[in-house]
Amino acid sequence: MTKRAYNFNAGPAALPLEVLERAQKEFVDYQGNGMSIMEMSHRGAVYEAVHNEAQQRLLSLLGNPEGYKVLFLQGGASTQFAMLPLNLLGEGQVASYVATGSWADKAISEAKLIGEAHVAASSEAQDFMQIPALEDIQIPDNAAYLHVTSNETIGGIQYKEFPDTGNVPLIVDMSSDILSRPLDMSQFGMIYAGAQKNLGPSGVTVVVAREELLANSPKSIPTIMRYSTYLKNNSLYNTPPSFAIYMVNEVLKWIEEQGGLEGVARNNERKAALIYDAIDQSGGFYKGAAEVSSRSNMNITFRLSSEELDKAFAKASEQAGFVGLKGHRSVGGLRASIYNAVPYESCEALVEFMKDFQAKNS
Known part of the structure; x- marks a missing residue:
């Protein structure tokens, strides 16, 4: 495979x-x-x-x-x-x-x-x-x-x-x-x-x-x-x-x-924290879209400083093997959906890509 x-x-x-x-x-x-x-x-x-x-x-x-x-x-x-x-x-x-x-x-x-x-x-x-x-x-x-x-x-x-x-x-x-x-x-x-x-x-x-x-x-x-x-x-x-x-x-x-709903929840919280931390610690390069207290552990929405940079991120991510990161057409921006079956390793790979993209575009 x-x-x-x-x-x-x-x-x-x-x-x-x-x-x-x-x-x-x-x-x-x-x-x-x-x-x-x-x-x-x-x-x-x-x-x-x-x-x-x-x-x-x-x-x-x-x-x-x-x-x-x-x-x-x-x-x-x-x-x-x-x-x-x-x-x-x-x-x-x-x-x-x-x-x-x-x-x-x-x-x-x-x-x-x-x-x-x-x-x-x-x-x-x-x-x-x-x-x-x-x-x-x-x-x-x-x-x-x-x-x-x-x-x-x-x-x-x-x-x-x-x-x-x-x-x-x-x-x-x-x-x-x-x-x-x-x-x-x-x-x-x-x-x-x-x-x-x-x-x-x-x-x-x-x-x-x-x-x-x-x-x-x-x-x-x-x-x-x-x-x-x-x-x-x-x-x-x-x-x-x-x-x-x-x-x-x-x-x-x-x-x-996975340990039932308790085990799944622990893994989902780890995945979400990993990506939200990357957004929050980016010095403003990435900006979370949702109000912090309402942030979803399933769909992480974020933006960059311009629509052009959002599009560049989406295009580069596709070339790197990431699927589905473009935000919904009604609001634009970017979105990572990290449902139960998305592995923690995929979230780690996304965070590394985000850091690399920031380094190349700052």
Whole structure:
């Protein structure tokens, strides 16, 4: 095999090499069944065992919270932006959201198509470069839920702790930082995530929610859009993305091997500290984009002194074997996405490249 790229893509993103190698061995013949997992019926016992194991393993990593169920859906977080209000926004209620950037705004826009949406707090005045103070979040009395985006990939900001919403369900889009750190699931009504950053390949979306939030979807919405449909059918109502779910199960095994969420969190903190230190100790050559207290451990956003220098850095990094360091087209700059599977060694290589680029361009 040729040398692996230094993969800092924002998503689809790096997968653990060990997982890819295991999947490679089983790709043509899964456990002596004479066919790939992709070729098997989703109604068969072999696939269903993988499906159930992935659900159970995910709940185990989350501490086996009582009363929570796992759904495997499709359509990414973008479909959840619509499914949430369709399923949970009742008559006379409002859907409440914290606006922290592009992904939160998309969720708000979808909710407005379905019912009344309320912005409980916003960091727009700070160019979405920080998380609003928890005490500034104002939840209406008739809120069906409060929705937050735990990590905004574009701005590079992340919640360090979550608001206490009392009896109002807290719903969190965790697409870009799920399973990157320990969680107390009791504070959440629901979390959801597209798999393609920390869980596996694109194609499957994971929902973990209190069962009562899933069980009573309105009969007025299409069957395929009801959470209750997937709950009643163990996410097997229609053909699931079986290979993606198999890969999620393999990634969950890998997380267990890293010491669970505690082990993964320690490694993520080391990686983030390494790169942030390089930015902060550069004498101003590199400038962090996000407000320090809101800095993400998943997406590190930074800039140089000019757009031309940003472009030169991106071009030189590509030539040196680094992938995905150009910032999102909506904000520019630079971004290193260091999800769970990005090795510490890749971050060390990036820091060395940053120092070398600074020496050549100061």
